[in-house]
Amino acid sequence: MIETYLLEQLVAVRKHGTLVAAAESMNISQPAISKSMKKLEDMMDIQLFVRTNRKIELNKTGMFFADRAAELLSQEENMLEQVYAYDRNLRNISVGSCAPIPFWELTPVLTSLFAEMSVTTRTEDNDHLIKGLKQNLYQLIVTSCDPKNSDFYTAKFITESMSVSVPKSHPFYNLEKITPKDMQGQFLIVYNEIGIWEDWIHDHFPGIHLMTVSDTDALRDAIGLGAALSFVSDYVANMGYHNKEQKIVPLDMEDKTITYFLSCRKKDYSKYRKVFGRLISR
């Protein structure tokens, strides 16, 4: 069989036209290429070049060979990538979610069940998540709607509800409930990466002034100033992560709750059965 470096050099010659240019592109000397091409012809036992004085040119067969060789080399590269991807998937679990909260539940379970594996998380919209799971870019995804894909195993996961956290000095402080209409013109502090909730805000709270903060400490401080409203999810509140000097006032609206769905590929269900078992039961 022909060694790879010979094919690489052949392709370089085809690409650059001359031995000099090909040699330069590969950081080797011209005589090296010259000999390699001779060796190729010797091994194949057919003419690949027409050699006039001072010029060497690929003949038809040589060009055909070089083009095929280029294809083969790209297939080889592709193969190596596949091997790396395969290996990575053996020691890493990629989890995608449309919002960050589900990670709070998922990550601890995954790291304890798959101690020897690394866990990668990423927040994306539902469409990308579903596409990603199909392509095995994700092994687990959390969406805000049922993907209803026959290749997926899907189960209802957790729910998350939004309320408003109101500072003492704010006129809403004594309200029992707050409607989306109330919120028009209000300033609202939110965390940068809230995934699907960002769309939710834009859809249900037109005319609101968002102040996004990309750092969790800065977020806490900004809320602590007591100058503006902020959203607080029941999950955050239950964990005690909200500002206790502010009052949590429920929203008076239908869609204040999102139901999350956890999915994996049916192929992989046996591998992640325990994950579903631990998370879905309660």
Added chain:
Amino acid sequence: MIETYLLEQLVAVRKHGTLVAAAESMNISQPAISKSMKKLEDMMDIQLFVRTNRKIELNKTGMFFADRAAELLSQEENMLEQVYAYDRNLRNISVGSCAPIPFWELTPVLTSLFAEMSVTTRTEDNDHLIKGLKQNLYQLIVTSCDPKNSDFYTAKFITESMSVSVPKSHPFYNLEKITPKDMQGQFLIVYNEIGIWEDWIHDHFPGIHLMTVSDTDALRDAIGLGAALSFVSDYVANMGYHNKEQKIVPLDMEDKTITYFLSCRKKDYSKYRKVFGRLISR
């Protein structure tokens, strides 16, 4: 990029299970394979084997890699075959015909028009010829019917008619015409490789006794004995290649003439235009 010999050795290890067996199968020593596999792991920078004492085994990634490598190597082999086929087609013209006579016309024209190329001829039945032209196993074919293929350029070529050559001593010597019915029970000397004419004889002359001869000199001698009838085509007769002591008696039947069709692939017509020009005009 990974050199081919490393992939070959990896595939051998996968196939034979142990380094010893793999080494033996490749006629190299175990330490050589051992080092190659280490080098592969080094270059890839991932684990491919689980090494217990006394045993080395491919892990999942290693097996995946080896399987992909085997695919790649077979693609490489396939590529080399393609290159050889391409090269061969550049310096050889393969011509197929359903009978030998068309070669008498074709070969001289081809060898003079394509002096630097070799010409390969082969007699086969129409179906194989058409299939062969599709697959470019033939560049030109002569069939006894119009292939009517939209990828082919086809032109009516020559015609060939059969008559009976009758020895002086034979009772048919004074007949004006001979019908297929007359031929029943007669002995008939024919050349071995007459292609489509063999089918023609079986179809139109049931109950005839064929004596096939595979050597042209032997054929002439056998006919010269004057013991049996033989077929003589107008082409052979016009060339003066028939036995002049015998009488050529026409057949009294419809299908005594075959019309030949010459075809090439439309793609290649520009290349063979001159061939058609020289052969079809008269």
Added chain:
DNA sequence: GTCGATTACGTATTACGTAACAATT
């Protein structure tokens, strides 16, 4: 002791570089 893999070391191959040369432009 046998078998399979690794380690150590030596060798032969060979891929590559440098230098000189030949042949065009």
Added chain:
DNA sequence: AATTGTTACGTAATACGTAATCGAC
């Protein structure tokens, strides 16, 4: 003179072999 390819020769890398060693049956 500058550019391109080949030839000649030397060198460094390396693929492979032999022999010894380790560990498990």
